[in-house]
Amino acid sequence: MLQKEFRHLGELLNYNYENLDNRIFSKFLSTREKLPAHEYASTILKDLLYIDGPIVGEKIVAARLGLNISESPAWSTLLEEIFLKAKYTGIFNTGWDKWWMESINQVFLELTGSNLSSLDAKERVSLLIEKTGLKELKLSEIIDGCRSYRYWTICKSYNKPVDSRECFRAYTKKEPKPWQDHSYISKPGAIDRVGFDEGLDVHSVDYERYRLTIENLKDEGTK
Known part of the structure; x- marks a missing residue:
């Protein structure tokens, strides 16, 4: 039964979620009875899509890449081409534009050879421009009164x-x-x-x- 639950959850998310926090789906994997469909839907909506976490929205993706969306004409190209495989494509994907943060990290690592979290925003943006050739990417400037460019x-x-x-x-x-x-x-x-x-x-x-x-x-x- 548990193997079926694993497979069913993977199909709903269209993602190999083995590295996700086990507590997210614990109620499905700890019972031998199949729970109704609305329980799966409610958990995915409330625990993954409504609030940023393993799956994040556009503003968080931009912040963690160090970019100012409104001043980066190449932003949509970066998301739709370079980070395409990080896009959330599971159930309810038509209602939310979201990305798997783990996949964002992996794409950045493969592209630049560096870990995203180990760099500040200036370094992230510089590497993105260098490795993608997308020159119309703009660093998001620091909030007046702050000091750190390690946006997250x-x-x-x-x-x-x-x-x-x-x-x-x-x-x-x-x-x-x-x-x-x-x-x-x-x-x-x-x-x-x-x-x-x-x-x-x-x-x-x-x-x-x-x-x-x-x-x-x-x-x-x-x-």
Whole structure:
């Protein structure tokens, strides 16, 4: 029975998911009874497609490659040709343009000979231009007040790529599961409270660090 479940999940995702977190599909693989179709659909939607994690959206792909989408005319060519095999083609793919992050990493490694996460954005973009010949790719410039080009997420205040180490975790109504990505607010965005009037806020796990940052700034201003 378990072998059938493995095969069925692979067919639904159109992907060899052996390297994914086992907890994602644990309820299907731990029972000898076949669960109804809506259970598969609900898990794939809620645990893989709604929130970035093993499968990511266009903005996260661009951030991790270091690119400014709006200023990169070659962006669509890069996605549709160079990173085509990373595209999510499983069930519900017509409703979401998504990419397997593991495959993005693999394509980048095969193309450049370097690990994506070991480089900063300037190095990533430079290698992409060199190896693809796509000169119309533009580096996403750093958020004013930040220092790191090691982008890996999106700042919710400015909707721009940022290094998560220069961020506070953002409050979300539903806590991400272990394999899902957290949302972040860059320190400059949080300090200036950009988007806070629209409901954005710092997560409780980072609130004390955020409070101390504000207090330190006030102390420096009084000196």
